[in-house]
Amino acid sequence: MSSSTPAPDLASISGAAPVSLCAREPHVPADRLVAEMVPPPRFDAVRFSTYIPDPNQPSQTEAVSVLTTFAAGLGGAHAVGGGKRGFFGFGRVPKAPAGPRGVYLDGGYGVGKTHLLASLWHATPAAPELKAFGTFVELTNLVGALGFQQTVRTLSDHRLLCIDEFELDDPGDTVLVSTLLGKLVDHGVALAATSNTLPGKLGEGRFAAADFLREIQGLSAHFRAQRIDGEDYRHRGLPEAPAPYTDDRVTQAAQGTPGASLDAFPDLLEHLARVHPSRYGALTDGVAAVCLTGVRPVPDQSTALRLVVLADRLYDREVPILASGLPFDRLFSEEMLKGGYRKKYFRAISRLTALARDAQRLVEEPETR
Known part of the structure; x- marks a missing residue:
């Protein structure tokens, strides 16, 4: 099924067809950049007292x-x-x-x-x-x-x-x-x-x-x-990230989730090249979940670094990611993971994995929600 052609029956059930991030070209005025220099939504309520040291x-x-x-x-x-x-x-x-x-x-x-x-x-x-x-x-x-x-x-x-x-x-x-x-x-x-x-x-x-x-x-x-030493708290004592879903399951979940976006992963990577990274946060304004079909390894380092920025903005905003294709720990090549940007890529994998775990609720049966 094409990511741009949602099934009419499911779209009518959810009330609206999924949006496409690839159709968005946000403009961010300079005063918004200044006004948004505050901790992101994920960290609105954190305090020293809520930090749990290992x-x-x-x-x-x-x-x-x-x-x-x-x-x-x-x-x-x-x-x-x-x-x-x-x-x-x-x-x-x-x-x-x-x-x-x-x-x-x-x-x-x-x-x-x-x-x-x-x-x-x-x-x-x-x-x-x-x-x-x-x-x-x-x-x-x-x-x-x-x-x-x-x-x-x-x-x-x-x-x-x-x-x-x-x-x-x-x-x-x-x-x-x-x-x-x-x-x-x-x-x-x-x-x-x-x-x-x-x-x-x-x-x-x-x-x-x-x-x-x-x-x-x-x-x-x-x-x-x-x-600060320690292991990644996002995976400390938690189950492994869910395996990728099928294209049909991702598409169905997007069409049944109000506010979800639905894009083919290769198309999204191409679109990110046309949008300045300073606008990636605005790109996801109002998006309740990001659904991606056909996840595959990123083709080059420039694309990979843009994806890292998007992963950071989605993580900051607590936007779950449901995907088909390859698991997120196979996004970056072995050469990338050994190179000078390796820590960025490992951070992105960690955050994307956490968001994929958050997205499991999107594919649960209605009676279990």
Whole structure:
């Protein structure tokens, strides 16, 4: 059955035919990019108290303690009279204090780094408009939309900038982010970031990191590194992800689920190449579930990296994914999983697997729902 030709009887039962992500070309104004720099819906309600440390991993308990202290230190009144804010108090100071101005959470995928970063955002005693939260990709997209100087002006009055999934994928981003964070630190903005790579190791295996060593070391100097050990909580003690379904089962579930989308996987990959990654969140606005037919290995690295961004946005929004074809752990080639972007790909596999598990309810029999 064609993904663009839903069965009339099932469509009438659900009240509407599934939407197609491939038919969407969202426009995202710059002010929306700024307004959306808050923890995503999945992390609306998380707090330090809801983080459950693995008792076998003392670094997880230590991270909660470090971040709780860090958040408490960001309290106090705003600077007045144009004075520059300090790190642990926001009175007038002659210059930014020496030493690291932020905390950097390093660890494998699935140890709860984003949970802790969002908890820090919530715990920081400042109005929401004085705190910003976004992924590394979203931060670079903001610079692209506003321009460098306007981005500095927009973020320089913030108390805290949280950067999730800190990545340095090319020399241009290295210099851009290094310069931006340096400017923000000069304005007294505290920083917090997560990544799977220690600050001094950013960029390894992706480009000639030695040529940009000065910039990378400059970034590292802004952060105190906090290691978080542990296994992926998304799969800790849980059953394996469900096997892919048939095309007919996926199509039927899409047609019976209000708000679901239905696309052929190869078509979606082609469409992602025509939509800027900054718009992937808007691409899924109002979508209750993503249904994909014919999942197969991604053909090249550029396509794979776009899929990683989409997986992150779907995971942030808790959108389940029901798919036919190959299982998600076979999306990326062995060469990709051994290359410089391997940690991105493993994160994507982890998140897509969790969303596939969430989608099982879409194919349950009605009486068991």
